[in-house]
Amino acid sequence: MKLARLLAEAGHENDGAGEVEVTGFAIDHRRVAPGTIFGAFAGSRVDGEGFIGDAVQAGAVAVVARPEAKVVGARHIADAVPRRAFARLAARFFSPVPATLAAVTGTNGKTSTVELTRQIWRMAGERAASIGTLGVTTPDESVATGLTTPDIVTFLANLSGLAREGVTHVAYEASSHGLDQYRNEGVRPQAVAFTNLSRDHLDYHADMETYFAAKMRLFDEVAADSGTAVVWMDAQPDDWARRAFGHAERRGLNVMTVGEGGSAIRLVSRESGQLGQKLTIEHGGETSTIALPLIGAYQAANALTAAGLALATGTPAAQVWDALGRLQPVRGRLERAAITARGAPVYVDYAHTPDAIGAAIAALRPHVTARLITVLGAGGDRDHGKRAPMGQAAAHGSDLVIVTDDNPRGEDPAAIRGAVLAGAGPGAREIGDRREAIAAAVAEAGEGDIVLIAGKGHEQGQIVGSGPKMRMLPFDDVTVARECAGGDLAA
Template sequence: MKLGDLVAPESAPDGADSIEITGVTEDSRDVRNGFLFAAVQGLKHDGRDFIPAAKEAGAAAILVDPGSPDFGLPAVETPNVRAALSRAAARLYPGQPETVAALTGTNGKSSTAEFLRQLWTLAGHETATLGTLGVQGGKAADPLSHTTPGAVKLHQSLQKLEQGGVTHLAMEASSHGLKQHRLDGVKLSAVAFTNLTQDHFDYHPNFEDYYAAKRRLFDELAPQGAPAIINVDGEWGRRMAEAARQAGLDVRTIGWSGESLKIEEIQPKPDHQILTLRHEHDDYKVNLPLVGEFQALNAVMAAALAIATGGGVAETIANLKDLTGVRGRMENAVATPEGAQIFVDYAHTPDGLDKLLRALRPHTRRHIWLVFGAGGDRDPSKREKMGLVGARLADHVIVTDDNPRSEVPETIREAVLKGAPRAEEIGDRREAIRSAVSRLQEGDALVIAGKGHETYQIYGPDTRSFDDVEEARAAVAALEHADD
């Protein structure tokens, strides 16, 4: 494809229509002959420092900030290199599923996206999800390194899914991905907002910056008139709904305070819950085979998105009874011989942990046990807050290691324990899980929080295999073996 076809006409250099571009990248190590190299300025590196390496590797042109030095290559000068990169990637890899729904928010994105995929599948569509769990569905799974992959990888994935026959895609939109313009160029059919609570404050300086990043999905990326499904049970949701209305979107609110799909009642049962929902003037009752109020909210949002993208109301709500849980999201991993249930969940923020424990309480006859920690090299201010939540809402708390990364594990645990001074401290996560499992009694529930679907632990430069679900099952198997 010619360079002139990939970039905005006003930024194209002389001769752009005769320069053949074979690929586009922001990583100089990936440059091949004929590539367009985007010199992105990051938090730690200036992409222009890598232009000589890109040139040597065969770059045919570069994307740079206005006023950059002459590097001896045709230069596309643009005030937003990231956005220009995304638009170029979208033009180079134009294939996309015909229906793409993008979801943003702190908690619930992965579950909601998967529930939407399942509802679409039940309605007869070819479906996939793209996000924290990688690309799921379509012809094959594809692990990804980010919730929202880089622009080039994203558009390559979209084209691959479209070529594989996927017509309906539910994708997560992270605040990083939105702020860095990775989704620019995606043709969105519907957008959604779950909630906004403290997270990623190692990247965002404050709540307003975090909110502004997510708002881009509604006031910059979604086309006018597109359905915007928003949970308005919280202040941030109400603000987002107003922003979406001002952007000309078709706002449809959900939740206990929702007007489009409203939760009227939830009746918790040991292994499911009965929902009463109102859509416009009609009430619907359905058995949801999932535990926890937040799971109900995720399922309701998925239903609203399915309806907004062409699904029948009665059929979609009835199909909620056939949903299956998501890996590492309130996953019922195993039960002890006494019948105590053990759950694994990704909750790694104060609000996520709060919602998790509150959701589990109505389904637990006796005590809630909690095993959790906090990640290193991430927002340290949430550690004590998570300890406070655990101490307030669980009956027995064990503080252990999550992913310490480059930090000293004991220092992280100490910060969490400030909020939960009476909690046990067992640094070894395997030992912590086995200790909790060994003390469970009939009517108890154990939740292992923080890592969810992850199958590793990161200690400094080492990544070790570790799966909370497998460890829980092994702990129960050891108990059963001990009784033989």
């Protein structure tokens, strides 16, 4: 694509751009090739403006940067918000994209909701994919791992690649970091959803108000003008849910509320079973009963939010309800990893906030006839303030808490454990080595017990150290749980 055309389509003045050919986009100067447009942004650790010269030398034909930046030898596309300008230019280069897009934000439930949305679409006959913490899950169920919200170039390239492969429907996670850094910009999802908000990422955001504001960019700016917002509503919705509803209304979006307090999909009742739950719902004046093959209240919330997104994007209600009865568990989200020799199930969950830990415990509690044993830790170089509340949430709902290491990164693991233990109280055990902690929980579990291993979920490694000394040690909670249980897989 010619630079002049690209600039014109994005609303920039194109004088002097001529017939220069644009071959790609990059935010890493090491990935610049002749014809690339380079994005020079100030990051938390690296200032991209310091690499403008290297990018131009490598062949960049244009640089998107602040007006104050010094650009010599290439077109300077100046913008006070360079990340946004870069994203909007890149979106015109990476085309086509799938026709139907849905995006999910919130503290907990994003990964499950986008993956369950993908499953509903697939069972309705659509060529569907999802993008998020689990990576890119394609219609043939293959997964390429990635970040919750990849950088804007990777995100748009993935969308374009999926479209070329015939994918028509994509659901993706919109994290607060991604929204704040314009990593989802340039495309307009027809349906967006808000799951919930609780303390997380306050090492990045100044406070909860700033955190919520970042989330609400999805409703306020990113969603399509004629789009639909799906908002989870408990019987007594919290202030965040009510405020999200207000953001959607002020933007002029169609609003679908889902949950016990929902009007579009109302959860009338929920009955827990051994391997799932029975949901009675109301939609469009009709009542339906669904045998959801997932356990826990929050899994029901994720599934019904996904159902709302599917309805909002045109999937017939009958097909949505049928698909809900055939959903598969999401990797690392209340995933039953093993059954011990004494018959105790072992579950792995990604819960790493106080609310998420409480929700995972609440999901398992109805299935416990003896004790619930919880293994957890907290990540290093992340929000320190949530550690004690995580321990408190675990202790509140568990009969035994074992505090161990998560991803200590650059911090002292013992200090992190100490903060979690302070919340968990004197009855908690401390076993620093994560494998030993899991082995102890499995050995402790008897008939009627359930073991919950919280924090890492689908992750395949344990991050130790930071900077040049950072190491990724192979570690998979599911694999380790199965090994400790003697290789007994979940039935």
